Amino acid sequence: MNLEFSAEETAFREEVRTFIDENYPEHLKGGSQLEEATPEDMLAWHKILGKKGWSVPAWPVEYGGTGWTSTQRYIWSEENARVDAIMPLPFGVAMVAPVIYTFGTQEQKDRFLPKIRSGEEWWCQGYSEPGAGSDLASLKTTAVRDGDHYVINGQKTWTTLAQHADWGFFLCRTDPDAKKQQEGISFILVDMKTPGIEVRPIITLDGGHEVNEVWLTDVRVPVENRVGKENEGWTYAKFLLAHERSGIAGVARSKRGIEKLRDIAASETDNGKPLIEDAGFASKVTQLEIDLTALEFTELRTLAGEAQGRGPGPESSILKVKGTEIQQRLTELTLEAVGHYGHPMHRAIASENSNEFPIGAGYGDYSAPAYFNMRKTSIYGGSNEIQRNIITKMILGL
């Protein structure tokens, strides 16, 4: 056991930092525009990294991965968080791609992986349905064979950024008579431009349009777009969920969030003194940082295990639960720090006139919407109640 970075690792950090400083789009640095990011903004860094060959570090080298060690990947996330980089969206890179390169055909790998890597194609995830949330296996969307096509009918929901997506990966029921719910599901890749797909926005309580309903009516998809075996999609779905959870801890970003929180609390005054000098407030920030350290080292242990060939298992549920609790607490304390200036609805003000100067100090602009928005994290990707059930069953054996 050893916490020191080697000379190579330190050199790697230097290389990465220089590359980010020189290439990360100037207008996106600092991340304060994240709430207003356009689709182009969300892809900008992905495309630059694609050209550099760094957009998919975690993939196997043969498909374009960088072959970095877990320590290098850790350094990579830290350095990106330093400029609040808008990272490649997870739906293609971290979710569907591992399914494709693990279970897909050579044709599927050739067709899809390069464009995921380059950021040319935008993906969305068709998992949840109105009646199938935590109980995902109860999904009802059907895919019926008709010659060399599937005909898909049903409704998906909470589909993140589907309004921009070129492709979606969908869980559909291909055998309605299967004995168990989990059987009879297939994993199908769908071109979002196919006739019969309608994407309807869902506005969330922070006022943003991030998620959608996706309605599918007689959507015809070639059979070769199915990944893996028919009726065995649940296996791939579970594989993907474990991958989703391992990226969900968000340690580097939360570390940066704590730095920003400290900056805000240093600017805010309470009785003429910086808020961060208030013992009560400071100890809450300290508590958060200690919790984050515990999470960080738990993640490092998990990554080390992965490097030795132990794939992300049920312990990735710990990362999801603790990671999301920390992200939520961070936004809670940030809102608390800005005091009265959590109230103005900046989104309404900004849309009237984008050059309008902020109400208050500026850093408070999105503190309330961010807090509201982050409530989703303990709900999505398998709610935190479900994660605890997984640990109960898989680790405690109860």
Added chain:
Amino acid sequence: MDFNFTEEQTMIRDSLARLIREQYDFDTRTGVIKSESGWRPEMWAQFAELGLFMAPFSEEDGGLGGGPIDTMVVMEEFGKGLVVEPFIPSIVCGGGFLKHAGTDAQKEEHLQAIMGGASVFAFAYAEPRGRYNLADLETVARKDGSGYVINGHKAVVVGAPWADKLIVTARTAGDRRDESGVSVFIVSKDAAGVTSRDYPTVDGRRASEVYFENVSVGADALIGEADNGLPLIEQVVDEATAAICAEAVGAMGVAHAQTVEYSRTRKQFGTPIGKFQVLQHRMVDMFMEHEQSISMTYMATLKLGEDAVTRKKAVSGAKVRIGQAGRFVGQSAVQIHGGMGMTEELAVGHYFKRMTMIDSEFGNVDYHMKRYTALSAAALDIAAE
């Protein structure tokens, strides 16, 4: 001891509840908060007709002879309906300053108009760098002949876009944060030198940044004693704090009820999610938080008339408990509703937002925890002497 409401209070509650049920349903409210003005003056007039605005004032002042308990009844119903109209700024704060310290002439000019709903007041007390300290004022009122000239910037003045009059706290003597040297003024919003920047708030109301640039007011603009306004401000803010606690209690009750109802109908794994023990216990905790909040709101409201130390401790205790309870109930309501709780379309998220924002009005949990602690420490010092 008696925790019963009077017949008049029950009548107010019932008729207000009916009005909100019939004319303030969630969809109507959604339309209103997205409209240009963000409120309904005609609804304000109906509230006035019900006598809500007269209820907390003495008969001598032209009111119905009630008090803080009547305000509590009204605000709990406002909380249940997520009502955005400015009862606290105009009636509790505007009316409160006049009730406690207005001269006969000031009452004659303003209190009648407030009670009739014709005049709407907003309370401009917060400042960009003052946080929750009511005496941390950079706004200055300089003596000028018999009157004053006001300069400064007030932050997040709730209801100001709808108001014709502002209650403004300003420093007339001493240094920033001194307890003495604070005075309170009534300023017309259309007075020369008053400008405002209006905006919606994240919980569906409207507020303004209000700027005062060499605003001249006469001697009759001063409410209460010059340079000794802080005790008056604290009294009124404590009354407003108790009122906003009642609003939170109303909102909490609905958020809890909607969550329990949702858990009965939402099925996952072939069973209503309300059958899962982990959610049952969370909803029981929400219930207990709500009950404790009701208790603390009664306690604080009943102690508003006591000596300053007793009153402040009671109100701070309530605001701490309600800030914590509102957070827990709001977060749990969204969590148990799952994705649906995250949508703008469902009411429950709006209750969560309102409860969240109540914490940072009139002092948050930390502020009131410190105020309570300081008052307890002071009492120990006195006992030791």
